[in-house]
Amino acid sequence: MKNSLLICMMLTFTLGFSQIPSGSGIYINKLILSPNGPDLTNEYIELRGTPNAVIPTDLYLINVEGDGEASRDDYGEVGEVIQLGDGTRTFGSNGFLSIVANYTDENTSVVTTNPYSSVIAAGTTIVTIELVGNDVTGSSSSNVSSFAPDIGYDGNFEDWSATYMLIQAPSDPSGIDIDANNDGIIDATGDHTMWTRYDSVSFLDEDDLIDSGDNGEFGYGQIIVVRDLAENSASIFTDTGATVLENTGSNVHFWGRQGSSTGFAASDWIAASFDGTGPNWEFSGNTARVSPAEFAGYIIPSEIYGALNPTAATLSVTEQELTNDISFYPNPTNNIININSKNDIVQSLEVIDVTGKILLDKKENLDVVDLTQFTTGLYYLNIYGDGAKITKAIVKK
Ligand SMILES: [Ca+2]
Ligand SMILES: [Ca+2]
Ligand SMILES: [Ca+2]
Ligand SMILES: [Ca+2]
Known part of the structure; x- marks a missing residue:
């Protein structure tokens, strides 16, 4: 009985995500995509791979749209695409790659520097995007007039609802729709079946609920955080087999893997709302807004940029x-x-x-x-x- 239940669960998991083949060895280690203050200099992207390995030119960090507003129908479509390799770029000697951005105001020449570069561990490969524009606090694309190097990242990656996927793809995945019938399940056919997926996480907010005339929130990640699942489950669409966590009443500001984890259980990840200023952001003290609860009140120490994140177990020590x-x-x-x-x-x-x-x-x-x-x-x-x-x-x- 126990065995058949286990096989059943494994089959469900396999079927749910079999539409995109899985790879291993490259991971999302930290994502800060909607921090306090200007996204343009406070966002942070960190990947973990094999030390000194060349980053494939067909490795992409993408976001898949998940907002089901009545006025749009692009859920399941690839939005922004960051091309991570350039043919020679490698993971650092410590195995990490960090992406950060600085901003120069073209009117005043004032430079706003990201808070991470000075604390990221030695040995990390750091890609610094130099943004130029008219308002560092702005959030529209018109506030960034140029960015270099152009790897597809303009300093403000999609906030939510969205799925962040680390993939290898035979061609630029921009605009591909992984869910043509818009049911929240990755389709069995389409260009995405040619990808290799290394990691995927989602965060779903709650401003496009069906009972308010919208079409719901859509998550295609292997681990998904939603706001107030119990109340809004009819409006939440997630792929079969995803691990779904709840983050009551607030949005996720930090996604990170616990230690050297590689899986998609709640115990493999940290998801938290935070406050304060970077790089030492302060996680909410409310245990409903951090996962796992041991991270309530945690202050991100400078030492973990370009390094493994703590686990709940090491934290309690x-x-x-x-x-x-x-x-x-x-x-x-x-x-x-x-x-x-x-x-x-x-x-x-x-x-x-x-x-x-x-x-x-x-x-x-x-x-x-x-x-x-x-x-x-x-x-x-x-x-x-x-x-x-x-x-x-x-x-x-
Ligand atoms: Ca939404
Ligand atoms: Ca953002
Ligand atoms: Ca579908
Ligand atoms: Ca679609």
Whole structure:
């Protein structure tokens, strides 16, 4: 009984994605495609492959449209296409390729530099796109008048709903429709059956729901995050066998693989809403908006650009280390709390009230917190270090 169930599940999985043959050895490692601030300089794309291997010229990162607005019918169609290889470009000596963009305002000559280049690990191959335009905060294509090198990336990759696919294709895949009958299932025939797919992830928002006269949200990835699935399941179309996660009430800002994972289970990926500024974006503290939940409150450390991402397991070790490293006294206190960190791993401190409002944010003088300005009562102390966060209740007498 168990065996037949297992075979059944495997068949379902195989059938659902057999329309595009799968390859292995090249992976999407991080995607930041709709960050806070201007997308044009804050987006980040990172792939993982074989160290020093030449990147095939027919390797593409594409987005497949997933918004089913009543006024359009392009879901299932390839939108933007980034050509990753140029014949000589290789994955870095560490196996990573990063794509970032800088922006020069053509009116003022002000240059906005991406926040990643200075922290990406040595050995990474970095492709920096130099954008020129009239407004770095703009989001339309008219705000970018030129970009170089032209690999098909203008600094603002499609946000959502969209599927991001890493593929090899015999010719430029622009405009190919992988779902001609628009049912959310990749079709059995078409040019896409000649591709090799290495990775695919989707994020589906909820502004094109059927009950509001639109046609739904469409996801063709092997792992898909949706907003509020329970409420909107009738409007969500995903391919058979996809792993579907829920990200309640917010959009996904960060997609990344956990450690050296290669699969499409929830335990292989990190999906999170975040806030703050790059490169050290702060994941939501709401466990419904991060997957897995261990990443709630995680601050992306500079060291993981051009490197493997942490796993939920390694993360909890870091939290434990942080807990063991810190002691503080007195608590309750009249005004002053002294903080001892054995290994100096504390990077910042916050005092928040019981509603979660940040009252104090410290990045220096981290051995003391002064509560003089606060009324008596219960507060929380958030302690950040080494990519982890712990929270302790503190009381002012
Ligand atoms: Ca939508
Ligand atoms: Ca974008
Ligand atoms: Ca179809
Ligand atoms: Ca279509």
